[in-house]
Amino acid sequence: MIENKEDKLLCVNNVTKAFYGNTVLEHVSFEMNHGEVIGLVGQNGAGKSTMVKILMGAYQKDSGSILIEGKEADLGSIKAATQSGISMVFQELSLASNMTVADNIFINDLPTNAFNLIRKKELYEKTQKLIHEFNIDIFPDDKIGDLTIGKRQIVEIMKAISSNPKILILDEPTSSLEEAEIKVLFKFIEELKRKGYSIIYISHAMSEIFDIVDRIVVLRDGKKVEDCKKEELDVKKLINLMIGKEYESYVGLQGERKRSEEVLFSAKNLCRKPYFRDVDFEVRTGEILGFAGITGSGKTELCETLFGVGKLDAGTMEIGNKGIRAYSPSDCKEDGILLLPENRKTQGLFLDSTVRNNIIASIVKKVTTGIFLDNKKIDQKINAYQKALNIKMTSDAQIIRFLSGGNQQKVLFAKCIADEPKLLIAMDPTRGIDVAAKADIHKIMHELSEEGLSIIVISSELDELMMLCDRILVINAGKIITEYSRQDFDEEEILVSMHHHARD
Amino acid sequence: MQNNKSIVRKVLSMRELPLLVAIILGVVILSFYSPTFFTTGNMHSVFLGSAFESIKVIGMTLLLIQNGIDLSIGSIAGFTGVMVGIALDFGANVPMAIVVGLLAATVVGMVNGFIIAHLKINAMICTLAMQMIVRGLIFIVTRGVGRPNFPDAYNAIARINIFGLQAPIIYSLVLLAIFGVLFAKSGWFRQFYFIGGNEEAAQLSGIKVVKLRFFAYTFCGFMAGISGVLLAARMGGAIPTQGQGMEMNVIAAAVIGGASISGGKGTILGSFLGVLVMSLVINAFNVIGVDIYWQRTILGSILLLAIMTDKFRARKSN
Numbered sequence: 048m049i050e051n052k053e054d055k056l057l058c059v060n061n062v063t064k065a066f067y068g069n070t071v072l073e074h075v076s077f078e079m080n081h082g083e084v085i086g087l088v089g090q091n092g093a094g095k096s097t098m099v100k101i102l103m104g105a106y107q108k109d110s111g112s113i114l115i116e117g118k119e120a121d122l123g124s125i126k127a128a129t130q131s132g133i134s135m136v137f138q139e140l141s142l143a144s145n146m147t148v149a150d151n152i153f154i155n156d157l158p159t160n161a162f163n164l165i166r167k168k169e170l171y172e173k174t175q176k177l178i179h180e181f182n183i184d185i186f187p188d189d190k191i192g193d194l195t196i197g198k199r200q201i202v203e204i205m206k207a208i209s210s211n212p213k214i215l216i217l218d219e220p221t222s223s224l225e226e227a228e229i230k231v232l233f234k235f236i237e238e239l240k241r242k243g244y245s246i247i248y249i250s251h252a253m254s255e256i257f258d259i260v261d262r263i264v265v266l267r268d269g270k271k272v273e274d275c276k277k278e279e280l281d282v283k284k285l286i287n288l289m290i291g292k293e294y295e296s297y298v299g300l301q302g303e304r305k306r307s308e309e310v311l312f313s314a315k316n317l318c319r320k321p322y323f324r325d326v327d328f329e330v331r332t333g334e335i336l337g338f339a340g341i342t343g344s345g346k347t348e349l350c351e352t353l354f355g356v357g358k359l360d361a362g363t364m365e366i367g368n369k370g371i372r373a374y375s376p377s378d379c380k381e382d383g384i385l386l387l388p389e390n391r392k393t394q395g396l397f398l399d400s401t402v403r404n405n406i407i408a409s410i411v412k413k414v415t416t417g418i419f420l421d422n423k424k425i426d427q428k429i430n431a432y433q434k435a436l437n438i439k440m441t442s443d444a445q446i447i448r449f450l451s452g453g454n455q456q457k458v459l460f461a462k463c464i465a466d467e468p469k470l471l472i473a474m475d476p477t478r479g480i481d482v483a484a485k486a487d488i489h490k491i492m493h494e495l496s497e498e499g500l501s502i503i504v505i506s507s508e509l510d511e512l513m514m515l516c517d518r519i520l521v522i523n524a525g526k527i528i529t530e531y532s533r534q535d536f537d538e539e540e541i542l543v544s545m546h547h548h549a550r551d
Numbered sequence: 552m553q554n555n556k557s558i559v560r561k562v563l564s565m566r567e568l569p570l571l572v573a574i575i576l577g578v579v580i581l582s583f584y585s586p587t588f589f590t591t592g593n594m595h596s597v598f599l600g601s602a603f604e605s606i607k608v609i610g611m612t613l614l615l616i617q618n619g620i621d622l623s624i625g626s627i628a629g630f631t632g633v634m635v636g637i638a639l640d641f642g643a644n645v646p647m648a649i650v651v652g653l654l655a656a657t658v659v660g661m662v663n664g665f666i667i668a669h670l671k672i673n674a675m676i677c678t679l680a681m682q683m684i685v686r687g688l689i690f691i692v693t694r695g696v697g698r699p700n701f702p703d704a705y706n707a708i709a710r711i712n713i714f715g716l717q718a719p720i721i722y723s724l725v726l727l728a729i730f731g732v733l734f735a736k737s738g739w740f741r742q743f744y745f746i747g748g749n750e751e752a753a754q755l756s757g758i759k760v761v762k763l764r765f766f767a768y769t770f771c772g773f774m775a776g777i778s779g780v781l782l783a784a785r786m787g788g789a790i791p792t793q794g795q796g797m798e799m800n801v802i803a804a805a806v807i808g809g810a811s812i813s814g815g816k817g818t819i820l821g822s823f824l825g826v827l828v829m830s831l832v833i834n835a836f837n838v839i840g841v842d843i844y845w846q847r848t849i850l851g852s853i854l855l856l857a858i859m860t861d862k863f864r865a866r867k868s869n
Binding site for chain 2: 354356375379381393395400404412
């Protein structure tokens with residue numbers, strides 16, 4: 048049977064887009080059927096976000112056409128795109144946190160009476176109906192600020208579907224969620240699928256793609272390189288398509304490695320109410336130690352406190368047999384500890400500054416000769432890290448905001464190790480970046496640990512910890528409850544231990 | 552050869568270039584309009600007029616770079632003059648009087664710094680309060696009459712000629728040159744740009760944000776003090792309203808020169824050019840004889856134009 052174009056929900060034909068002579072999308076075409084879920088995948092910088100922004104009306108295509116149900120769609124602005132039936136859920140949450148769930152969902156379509164006042168009862172009933180449909184544990188009058196990030200994400204999606212869109216775009220909906228929350232969100236997305244929503248799903252996580260989508264469209268360097276049913280691909284094939292060459296996956300440590308017995312860092316009886324208490328642990332020279340725990344287990348606060356962000360109520364710490372105070376990050380830096388923060392954009396980088404400036408931010412003293420910055424020393428550092436981490440940039444004068452997420456993360460990593468710390472606390476060191484960039488960072492973490500750098504790492508992905516670490520400590524309700532050495536790593540056991548209700 | 556090329560490219564990519572071109576164009580056009588405009592005497596008075604604000608703008612630029620502001624510098628300058636006067640009345644010699652004045656200015660800057668950096672009070676509000684408090688102190692201490700008639704020995708510091716130029720011009724150029732180089736090239740000063748660019752990231756990079764911020768306000772107070780010392784000598788006494796409203800001109804000049812009110816950006820060269828634009832405009836009005844009431848309106852328009860140009864450039868370079 049010859050398929051008629053008008054039967055298709057969405058037809059993207061030969062769409063091209065360039066910014067200042069830089070082509071980011073080149074003759075991209077794909078189609079979408081009613082009720083279909085397609086995964087749009089590609090490395091950072093492949094053109095996914097540009098494609099999506101064109102669909103939602105934020106960017107205008109240079110040439111090509113986009114048809115919705117056979118008719119040329121008006122995507123001239125975000126408003127026009129919404130009216131054409133495209134609704135988007137953003138990566139960064141955009142809810143008003145001191146307003147209720149109901150207010151947020153219907154913010155663009157509040158039921159009002161003759162005096163333009165809100166009809167509260169009707170608003171709550173509409174919201175309740177929507178919540179009931181999806182069987183979610185949320186109440187219409189809950190304040191957004193009181194909900195977990197995962198539930199906020201669900202509210203965000205409900206807000207998007209409240210206008211009955213034809214196409215729903217989900218951009219990395221799990222990027223800020225922990226595993227338990229992801230499960231809840233997945234249940235919700237399954238429900239959306241069953242109800243016949245047509246979804247474009249964007250994600251870096253391979254497992255999500257294969258779980259959720261029907262069809263996969265792969266973009267690379269602005270071109271479509273594959274468009275097929277997900278059954279025709281596997282993870283390895285997909286990664287090869289994304290990076291465009293035979294990918295040798297970085298498998299990390301093989302078996303047990305020889306470890307130094309020398310203790311570099313030790314913590315005794317660390318307490319900080321209400322986050323953690325009685326925390327004891329040691330890190331050996333050149334060891335990679337993982338903290339596993341769910342959100343709210345206290346692992347984030349523990350890492351921050353080790354770096355002087357927040358004050359200890361009790362406990363002592365030593366590095367190289369010297370007691371440390373950890374009153375402030377600058378104290379800790381002087382003692383040889385550095386932190387790679389969780390959020391590269393808000394906590395890590397100086398986005399409007401150059402790559403060069405970003406890399407020297409924690410080492411201004413080291414690259415100063417007399418009173419002036421020493422360009423030779425800076426060049427040396429930058430060349431070394433650009434090579435070691437495989438950072439792609441046009442020059443070190445490039446403003447970091449315009450690098451891809453993976454390259455930004457690499458610069459952040461370079462900035463942290465440029466000071467040559469003895470202990471690096473890496474918080475989610477590969478969050479939201481593509482597989483190739485991930486592998487580059489994992490590799491250098493292992494290389495540096497071979498050279499004697501000790502690393503404490505936390506991650507939202509347990510796989511990552513199991514691949515990286517020599518030892519994993521499970522933190523549950525603010526206490527270290529179990530310890531696993533590399534040879535005893537068992538995903539299921541660690542997960543149970545993370546979620547197990549610790550009671551005294 | 553290659554070096555030459557890179558210097559040309561460097562000059563062409565300078566953020567201050569449009570401002571510099573505008574100034575040169577303005578001067579050329581104005582000298583056709585009025586024969587008295589581009590004369591040694593008139594140019595001398597333009598530079599003399601901008602010398603006091605040039606000194607203040609150094610401190611203000613550092614504050615803007617690290618994402619702060621100081622509305623009290625006009626009051627600090629006035630207060631400095633009064634303290635100098637009191638010291639002279641008590642029989643202090645000239646150097647001692649200067650030290651007393653500078654000390655007073657620095658202490659006010661330190662108070663600002665402590666409240667803003669350590670207690671984390673909003674800078675705009677804190678320095679607005681300080682502007683009122685210090686201005687009030689001037690009136691209280693002098694019972695509203697200031698300290699007129701300084702001795703000639705003191706006034707000489709701002710009235711002598713050095714290399715044929717009025718002393719304040721030389722002082723300001725020396726300070727501008729020193730801090731221009733330091734702001735651009737010193738690693739220690741680079742830290743202020745980091746704080747203004749992203750305070751949390753700076754903190755987590757081990758930069759001592761509180762300490763540096765405290766320094767920035769102290770430094771700004773000190774620079775306002777230097778300008779106050781010179782202003783009083785120039786005037787030959789301390790009037791209670793001395794320096795009033797100067798902070799707004801100084802902030803406007805820095806912003807015209809490319810400093811960002813949201814931090815992370817700003818250079819001494821740019822800020823100095825900003826000061827120069829403002830004095831040139833004021834001077835041009837006087838020389839050409841245009842209605843004086845238009846001055847503030849034109850200056851305000853220039854400020855707006857400068858911010859919009861900057862925004863446009865930033866968008867284009869994306």
